[in-house]
Amino acid sequence: MTTPPDPQTMLAAAKAMPPSPSRSRLAPYADAIRELQARGYSTVKITQFLAKHGLKIRQSSVWRWLKRHPFKPTVTEAVSKSITN
Numbered sequence: 141m142t143t144p145p146d147p148q149t150m151l152a153a154a155k156a157m158p159p160s161p162s163r164s165r166l167a168p169y170a171d172a173i174r175e176l177q178a179r180g181y182s183t184v185k186i187t188q189f190l191a192k193h194g195l196k197i198r199q200s201s202v203w204r205w206l207k208r209h210p211f212k213p214t215v216t217e218a219v220s221k222s223i224t225n
Contacts, residue, residue: 164205165195165197165201166197166201166202166205169190169195170209172189173186173190173202173205173206174211176189177206177211178211183199183202183203183206184199186202187199187202190202
């Protein structure tokens with residue numbers, strides 16, 4: 141019977157692992173998608189925009205991606221929005 145590894149050793153080994161690459165086709169376009177979302181575009185319009193620029197993807201994929209990667213305005217964006225409203 142073997143002894144289980146030390147938790148700290150396992151944690152150190154996990155931290156030494158390189159980050160896993162993104163599997164999402166949308167990840168490279170995150171900045172453009174967030175810009176459109178910040179401007180009030182719907183997922184349908186974002187999907188149409190991506191298709192117009194050569195990325196054919198379903199609207200449900202865009203919706204799921206936005207749900208997993210919610211838009212979080214920066215402090216500057218939040219302040220400028222509150223000033224303009």
